[in-house]
Amino acid sequence: MQFLIHRFFRSNHTNRLWVATMLFSTVLATSALLILLLTIINNSFGLVIVEDTVPLTAMDPNVQSVADISRGRKIEIIEEHLLPGVLRRLEREQPLSQRSNEELTTIIIEEVTKPKIIHSWSLLQSIGRRQHIMNEYGVTINPQDPTRLEFRFWLHPRILLAPQSAEVEIAGIRAALLGSLWVMLISILLAFPVGVATAIYLEEYARPTLLNRIMQTNIYNLAGIPSIIYGLLGLVVFVRLLGPLTSGQLFQATADYTANGRTIISAGATLGLLILPIIIISAQEALRAAPQTLRDSSYGVGATKWQTIWYHVLPNAIDRIITGAILALSRAVGETAPLVVVGASTFVAIDPKGVFSKFTTLPIQIYQWSARPEDEFRRLAAAAIVVLLLLLLSMNAFAIILRNHYSKKRRLLL
Amino acid sequence: MFRKSRVLSPHWYRLPVVRSRERVIHFAIRVAAGISLLITIGIVAILLSQSILFFGNAEVTLRSFFLDTVWQPLIGRFGIVPLLNATVMTSLIAVLTAMPVGLCVAIYLSEYASERARAILKPTLEILAGIPTVVYGYFAIAFITPLLRILFGIFEEHAVQPYNTASAGLAIGILILPLIISLIEDALSAIPNSLREAAYGLGANKLQTSLQVVVPAALSGIVAGFILALSRAIGETMIVALAAGAGPNFTFNPLKGAETITGYIVRISGGDIAYNTPDYNSIFALALVLFLATFILNLISRRVVSHFRESYNE
Numbered sequence: 001m002q003f004l005i006h007r008f009f010r011s012n013h014t015n016r017l018w019v020a021t022m023l024f025s026t027v028l029a030t031s032a033l034l035i036l037l038l039t040i041i042n043n044s045f046g047l048v049i050v051e052d053t054v055p056l057t058a059m060d061p062n063v064q065s066v067a068d069i070s071r072g073r074k075i076e077i078i079e080e081h082l083l084p085g086v087l088r089r090l091e092r093e094q095p096l097s098q099r100s101n102e103e104l105t106t107i108i109i110e111e112v113t114k115p116k117i118i119h120s121w122s123l124l125q126s127i128g129r130r131q132h133i134m135n136e137y138g139v140t141i142n143p144q145d146p147t148r149l150e151f152r153f154w155l156h157p158r159i160l161l162a163p164q165s166a167e168v169e170i171a172g173i174r175a176a177l178l179g180s181l182w183v184m185l186i187s188i189l190l191a192f193p194v195g196v197a198t199a200i201y202l203e204e205y206a207r208p209t210l211l212n213r214i215m216q217t218n219i220y221n222l223a224g225i226p227s228i229i230y231g232l233l234g235l236v237v238f239v240r241l242l243g244p245l246t247s248g249q250l251f252q253a254t255a256d257y258t259a260n261g262r263t264i265i266s267a268g269a270t271l272g273l274l275i276l277p278i279i280i281i282s283a284q285e286a287l288r289a290a291p292q293t294l295r296d297s298s299y300g301v302g303a304t305k306w307q308t309i310w311y312h313v314l315p316n317a318i319d320r321i322i323t324g325a326i327l328a329l330s331r332a333v334g335e336t337a338p339l340v341v342v343g344a345s346t347f348v349a350i351d352p353k354g355v356f357s358k359f360t361t362l363p364i365q366i367y368q369w370s371a372r373p374e375d376e377f378r379r380l381a382a383a384a385i386v387v388l389l390l391l392l393l394s395m396n397a398f399a400i401i402l403r404n405h406y407s408k409k410r411r412l413l414l
Numbered sequence: 415m416f417r418k419s420r421v422l423s424p425h426w427y428r429l430p431v432v433r434s435r436e437r438v439i440h441f442a443i444r445v446a447a448g449i450s451l452l453i454t455i456g457i458v459a460i461l462l463s464q465s466i467l468f469f470g471n472a473e474v475t476l477r478s479f480f481l482d483t484v485w486q487p488l489i490g491r492f493g494i495v496p497l498l499n500a501t502v503m504t505s506l507i508a509v510l511t512a513m514p515v516g517l518c519v520a521i522y523l524s525e526y527a528s529e530r531a532r533a534i535l536k537p538t539l540e541i542l543a544g545i546p547t548v549v550y551g552y553f554a555i556a557f558i559t560p561l562l563r564i565l566f567g568i569f570e571e572h573a574v575q576p577y578n579t580a581s582a583g584l585a586i587g588i589l590i591l592p593l594i595i596s597l598i599e600d601a602l603s604a605i606p607n608s609l610r611e612a613a614y615g616l617g618a619n620k621l622q623t624s625l626q627v628v629v630p631a632a633l634s635g636i637v638a639g640f641i642l643a644l645s646r647a648i649g650e651t652m653i654v655a656l657a658a659g660a661g662p663n664f665t666f667n668p669l670k671g672a673e674t675i676t677g678y679i680v681r682i683s684g685g686d687i688a689y690n691t692p693d694y695n696s697i698f699a700l701a702l703v704l705f706l707a708t709f710i711l712n713l714i715s716r717r718v719v720s721h722f723r724e725s726y727n728e
Contacts, residue, residue: 009622018621022526025518026535029595032588033542036549039557197446205443215447217716218454224642224712225705226649228676229457232701235683236460273453280450304432306439334546337651337676341683363548363652370552370656378556385549392544 040389043382044154047126049139050169053114054081055146064143066113067105074104081112106170115169117376118147126151154383163349164365168376173384175348176365179264180333180391182352183361186268187275187332192325195279199321202280203287204309222277231341234270239343242266248356262343265355270342271335275328282324286317319406326399330392336363362388461705464698471692479699485662485678487693494703496664500579500672504654505647507583507668508590513640516594523595524602525624543592551656554585559657566669573669577659580668585653590643597642601635601722602628634725638718645711649704651676675700 008014059077060069069077075096079087090096090107099107109115119137121129130149134140139149162172198219206212238246243261246269290313298308314321345358346368352359362384369381468474473490482493519539523532558581559574566573574580605628613623629636659671660681673681679697687694 009626010619015619015621018625019526022518022522025515026522028515029519029542029591030535030538032591033538035557036545036553036588039553040549043556194446194449197443198450201443201447205440206447215451219450220716221709221712222450222453224645224708225457226651226676226708228649228651228679229461229701229705231683232679232698233453233457233460236464237456240689276450276453304436306436330544334544334548336546336548337655337680340680343683346684363546366552367548367652367656370548370555378552381552382556385552388546389549392546396544 040382040385042123043379044386045123045126046121046152046154046379047130047133048120048150048152048376049118049133049137050115050148050150051118052146053116054112056113056144057146059108059112061144066108067101069108071101071104074101074108077112078104078107086111110167110170114167117168120152120375120379122379152379154379155386156383159380159383160387163351164347164360165349166347168374168380171380173362173365173387175351176360176362176384177387178352179348179359180361180363182264182355183268183271183339183359184329184333186265186355187271188325188329190269190272191276191279191328195276195325196283196321198276198280199283199287200309200314203284204305204313219277219280223281227274227335228337228341230270230274231338233273234266234338234342238266238269246356248354251356262345262358263356264352264359267339267342267344267359267361268355270338271332274335274338275332278328278331279325282328283317283321286320286324287313289320290316319402323399323403326395326402330395330399333392333395334363334388336361336367339364340367362391457705461698461702464695465702467690468692468695468699471695473692483664487696490692492692492696492699494675494700496662497673497675497678497700498703499664499666500654500658500662501648501674501676503579503666503668503672504583504586504650504658504674505644507580508586508647508650509640509644511584512587512591512594512643516591516639516643517598517636519591520595520598520602521624521629524599525620525628539592539595542588543596547589547650547652548656550585550589551653553588554581554653554657558584562669575659575669575671577657577671578669579654579658579672579674582654582656582658582674583668585657586647586650589650589653590646593646594639594643597639598632598636601632601639604635604723605631632722634718634722638715638722641711641715641718645708645715648711649676649708651680655680675704679704 056063056066059066060073063069078090078096082090096104121133130141134149137149139145139147141149143150159172160177161174162170163174164176165171202212202216202219206215239261244250246261246263246266248263294312294316295308298312303311339359339361344360344364346360348358348360366381366384366388369377369384372378469476469479474492479492479494481495482491483495484491484493485496519535523535527535555577559576559578562578562581563574609627609631610623613627618627654674654677658677659673660677661671661673662678663670663672665672679700682693682697
């Protein structure tokens with residue numbers, strides 16, 4: 001038996017097979033990333049069949065798109081096609097004659113032509129199939145036709161600027177993106193000072209007493225708690241117990257957009273708690289990396305403990321601390337589950353007006369669109385994912401640049 | 415230049431203003447550090463108190479909670495078995511697919527790969543670790559499920575339901591792969607080189623050295639990685655919320671839909687729900703089970719790791 005095992009491990013055949021297995025696994029692991037990205041790109045472009053409720057030719061036979069119609073004619077079209085009630089509401093908000101050309105275009109698309117996507121294809125399904133689809137569905141690519149085939153970039157700049165909507169054609173991620181930025185801001189403002197202070201306490205002040213050891217173990221355990229449990233914590237503490245505070249009632253900020261504590265500040269605070277252990281651990285590592293000689297020489301010239309930390313240890317470690325904080329923040333940007341539990345709104349069409357507004361964030365928008373059965377919303381979700389990944393990429397790139405910049409500087413100094 | 419007394423004992427340190435400032439700062443930092451303890455206390459207190467409310471219902475007993483195989487709040491049946499079963503299934507699928515692949519990649523990175531290969535592979539895997547989980551959820555429904563439907567469609571046309579635990583499990587597997595790789599690689603590279611040199615000295619080849627010497631020596635570290643990955647998989651939410659199905663279902667078939675504990679919590683709390691109803695309280699009881707499970711797994715894994723470190727730090 002022993003001999004057989006020995007022969008098995010010694011044979012060239014086994015050795016080669018083993019190397020092949022390892023390489024295959026590595027390729028599998030890296031190709032997972034590749035396939036993931038390709039799936040998203042594949043879904044963010046493709047052919048669509050669009051159908052207008054009111055054909056363009058009926059409005060102006062000589063133009064290629066709604067935007068090309070003259071300004072005067074646009075107002076005429078709006079007055080002609082809109083229900084009197086809707087028209088009165090629009091006029092009350094701002095008279096049509098005072099609105100910009102782009103606004104009029106949007107109104108016509110939203111209220112008059114109301115394009116509907118009947119069918120959509122992914123990029124792979126679209127390549128080389130245009131003629132086939134045109135024959136099968138009897139549509140043309142003429143932009144003036146009420147039912148036409150278009151090649152669609154789902155990641156259109158419009159998607160960034162448009163608010164959420166139940167209509168695929170005009171739905172966007174503006175409110176979600178702003179919500180994400182707000183929540184990020186709140187969470188880092190709360191978690192960064194507390195996290196760094198905790199790290200300073202544990203690294204510089206704490207003696208190895210039982211309590212401090214428990215504190216350290218506790219931080220490692222906190223980092224391992226599923227994020228959804230932080231959501232429940234946020235729901236009970238920030239939404240229910242501190243409801244009057246987080247809904248803005250105490251500050252007389254109650255307006256029609258408050259939501260019983262299910263606000264940006266509750267979401268930001270919840271995520272702040274979530275990233276706190278991550279910030280603490282990375283800041284501790286940064287402080288540990290600051291050389292002991294630095295502290296000794298500072299004490300040697302008579303500085304106090306806090307002076308040593310503030311003027312010597314922190315400046316030495318700050319780049320690593322900030323890098324860690326950015327990485328923690330990028331974790332917060334992608335978090336979905338705790339925010340759903342805290343009470344993200346399913347539909348936010350207006351921009352958040354402050355920390356006491358209802359909130360939705362980019363990952364939540366992606367979740368809601370992905371969960372819908374229609375293909376079109378899945379494609380919108382893919383486009384939103386691209387935006388989210390770009391946001392994360394730029395944050396991480398910033399962290400890496402910062403780290404490289406400072407590590408070069410440090411090498412020069414030493 | 416300086417008077418001697420000034421150098422030896424800086425008298426300005428004895429100034430009350432400096433001393434009180436030091437004290438205030440020390441106090442403030444202590445308070446900040448206490449917040450991390452408060453989070454844990456808060457979590458435990460909330461989960462416990464709401465769970466006690468839940469078990470205070472006449473309909474619910476501890477026995478029925480853990481043994482009843484039906485979860486239907488509408489008819490007052492709260493049996494955790496179907497939810498727990500789905501959680502165990504997705505996590506096991508994830509860990510059992512990710513573990514062999516992760517082990518191979520980690521051995522490759524630690525024992526075989528050139529510096530250049532490592533320099534390319536490690537950042538790539540780090541990118542994989544930084545992608546939000548909701549994106550993996552999307553990936554599960556947009557790629558893995560259609561793939562499974564094509565693969566299993568050969569045998570039986572509707573074998574794979576549109577939402578199923580297999581695709582969620584595979585997506586979680588990809589999610590935890592970078593974690594597994596980095597944990598195992600750490601364990602492998604912690605093995606002192608003297609062990610490898612001794613093996614080579616006895617005439618072992620590279621395969622023998624890696625699989626018969628290094629891997630057994632790092633076994634406890636590998637086990638710790640396995641446990642940590644399992645705990646991460648159990649707590650994963652968005653992937654199962656999107657891909658595993660919405661509705662408790664007691665089945666052992668991974669191609670059918672079944673809601674997990676986390677999936678249920680997200681679905682219930684995402685809807686409009688009245689506070690202090692049995693429905694609402696039930697999510698806290700479920701979260702308590704989840705919390706205890708991940709907490710114990712993390713604790714075991716940390717114990718194993720520290721034990722492992724001690725045995726090689728002489």
